[in-house]
Amino acid sequence: MKVTIIGAGPAGSLLAHYLLRRGQYQIDIYDSRPDPRKISFSKYRTFPLLLSERGLNALRNIGLEEAVKSHGIENTGMINYSKNSKPQELVRRKPILTIDRNTLVNTLLEKLEEKDKNRQVNIYFNSRCIGVDFRHKRLKFKKETEEEITVGYDLLFGADGVRSVVRTHFLNTERFEFEQSYLHEVYKTVYLSRINDKLRINLEPNKLHSWKLEDGTRLLAMPQPDNTLSCGLVFKHKKNQVMGMSSKSEVREFFEHNFPEVAKLMSESEAEAFVKRPAWNFVTIRCNRYHQGDSVLIIGDAAHAVPPTIAQGCNSA
Numbered sequence: 001m002k003v004t005i006i007g008a009g010p011a012g013s014l015l016a017h018y019l020l021r022r023g024q025y026q027i028d029i030y031d032s033r034p035d036p037r038k039i040s041f042s043k044y045r046t047f048p049l050l051l052s053e054r055g056l057n058a059l060r061n062i063g064l065e066e067a068v069k070s071h072g073i074e075n076t077g078m079i080n081y082s083k084n085s086k087p088q089e090l091v092r093r094k095p096i097l098t099i100d101r102n103t104l105v106n107t108l109l110e111k112l113e114e115k116d117k118n119r120q121v122n123i124y125f126n127s128r129c130i131g132v133d134f135r136h137k138r139l140k141f142k143k144e145t146e147e148e149i150t151v152g153y154d155l156l157f158g159a160d161g162v163r164s165v166v167r168t169h170f171l172n173t174e175r176f177e178f179e180q181s182y183l184h185e186v187y188k189t190v191y192l193s194r195i196n197d198k199l200r201i202n203l204e205p206n207k208l209h210s211w212k213l214e215d216g217t218r219l220l221a222m223p224q225p226d227n228t229l230s231c232g233l234v235f236k237h238k239k240n241q242v243m244g245m246s247s248k249s250e251v252r253e254f255f256e257h258n259f260p261e262v263a264k265l266m267s268e269s270e271a272e273a274f275v276k277r278p279a280w281n282f283v284t285i286r287c288n289r290y291h292q293g294d295s296v297l298i299i300g301d302a303a304h305a306v307p308p309t310i311a312q313g314c315n316s317a
């Protein structure tokens, strides 16, 4: 039986492991992007994920927990900073893993190929799904060369993320209901050093670090294996100073005033890059069903995207 998965992100690649374990399927995976193992992504085109017990358990069940953990950082707690009081630490009962999204996917894909002794898995990159015909079980793809191809499937999984093309085709099916909503907050990524020797700052490497202002603006910093911090600055979409910043000096001023410790870890080039970096929306996707007949299923963000602030999208994918 031929199973086709659209999307080689965390959900699609993890699913392929579980299907391969069953031994009875021919598995074809298509992804619109190039093979992430063959190109070097800048860290600005990926982001760190927090994997908690739910996500780690899914990896543990296919023997990949340790392989993934070896690329991440286990955080034993979170330190909350505020302007007028001492930092407070919240200790976690179980550590939470920080792992870069692309590194997670690369590990899943590498291990998938290692386990595929009988050559049951084919992965096609640079192949964007542009059409689905549920009735005739046909899929249309556009290749990098603009060439269009049509292939058949027996079972189809749409793991093609928050803007899922497979889900879009559900809209033509009977009584499918779908809701896409945005939070009133947006976020921008910030990249800092974890250490400033001159100023004797050395934030703990195995803790998450969080700052919050009275108006709800907050910054979460996640230590990375290379002694940097990948951070998300979350702020209100409307009437917020961050959206209006147009120069490096405004960025410096904002951080020095609101997050003085953070400002000391920010390089000049980062302050400049921050101005140009886009603000991202928090999208929530709700569907009244995830299947179409007995041969199509949408999974991961395609089916139930949640805002990154609750750090559960990948864990539940």
Ligand SMILES: Cc1cc2nc3c(=O)[nH]c(=O)nc-3n(C[C@H](O)[C@H](O)[C@H](O)COP(=O)(O)OP(=O)(O)OC[C@H]3O[C@@H](n4cnc5c(N)ncnc54)[C@H](O)[C@@H]3O)c2cc1C
Residues within 6 Å of the ligand: 006, 007, 008, 009, 010, 011, 012, 030, 031, 032, 033, 047, 048, 049, 050, 051, 101, 127, 128, 129, 130, 159, 160, 161, 162, 163, 164, 165, 299, 300, 301, 302, 306, 308, 310, 311, 312, 313, 314, 315, 316, 317
């Ligand atoms: C900044 C940020 C921080 C986050 N932090 C966390 C966190 O801490 N913890 C957590 O659990 N979750 C977090 N999330 C959410 C998490 O990233 C997603 O829930 C997770 O990546 C969903 O995996 P997915 O495979 O369903 O979708 P995606 O990761 O979006 O992957 C979809 C794949 O499908 C491919 N694709 C898309 N369209 C097509 C098409 N038409 N044809 C072929 N291929 C296609 C894409 O190239 C991609 O490879 C965060 C998200 C963001 C943006």
